Amino acid sequence: MKDREFEDWARARLEEHEAALSAEIRRRLRLGREVALESSTRLRWRLPMVAGLATAALLLLAVGLWWPHSLPTVPGEPEDLVLLIEDDPEFIADLEFYEWLESQDGTG
Numbered sequence: 001m002k003d004r005e006f007e008d009w010a011r012a013r014l015e016e017h018e019a020a021l022s023a024e025i026r027r028r029l030r031l032g033r034e035v036a037l038e039s040s041t042r043l044r045w046r047l048p049m050v051a052g053l054a055t056a057a058l059l060l061l062a063v064g065l066w067w068p069h070s071l072p073t074v075p076g077e078p079e080d081l082v083l084l085i086e087d088d089p090e091f092i093a094d095l096e097f098y099e100w101l102e103s104q105d106g107t108g
Contacts, residue, residue: 018026085092 021029
């Protein structure tokens with residue numbers, strides 16, 4: 001009840017002061033109030049849009065990090081590659097051929 005009484009008292013005082021103002025000042029105050037209310041309604045749609053874009057960006061980042069990436073493969077384990085290089089030093093020169101051969105999947 002105390003809050004309601006204070007509101008009524010404050011409203012009465014403000015209305016008394018408003019009545020004492022000139023018509024020009026009241027008109028300017030009313031226009032300022034309308035502009036402030038209009039700008040607040042324009043901002044209402046921006047917050048959901050920004051939040052939606054941020055959510056979409058985070059989702060895209062998460063999918064990008066989670067999605068399995070295909071990495072270039074070498075035949076067998078790295079130790080096998082070292083053994084091949086030690087046995088045949090020209091293996092490095094023919095590495096592209098071996099990669100092509102592996103990509104053929106037995107066709108040809």
